Amino acid sequence: MFFIVDTKDKRAEAATAVSxxxxxxxxxxxxxPYKRSRSLAQNRTMWMWYGVIADHMGCEPEDVHEEMKVRVLGVERKIVAGQACIIPKSTTALDVDGMGRFMAAIEALAxxxxIVLPATDEYDYAKHGAKAA
Incomplete structure (x- = not known):
């Protein structure tokens, strides 16, 4: 079971389920606390944009992703198998708003x-987590 408790009724439903x-x-x-994870639309748009940038730069989309993680999120220093390593921080923990800021940095790089990045039908949803009105 999974509950997002945002009303009194849902709180009562969760309490009843536990009881x-x-x-x-x-x-x-x-x-x-509930945190909205980045959306699938954001992820799809990010990788589409990486493909456009990678084609322009003559590299792979994964290379653009690694560069953007370093530029925007920074790195972590870890000891792995006794060796000091510098590892780019991951985008997987970003919420919708954080991913929107990350995507704005991709647009700025482009x-x-x-490079003019294509906008999809889901562009506003990808950027802001809500469809355009």
């Missing part, structure tokens, strides 16, 4: 390179 759980087997219940 009806049998004593055995044991259950784990976690309560944490503009600096003189």
């Amino acid at each position: 009806r759980l049998p004593a055995s087997p044991r259950y784990s219940v976690e309560i944490k 503009a600096d390179l003189g």
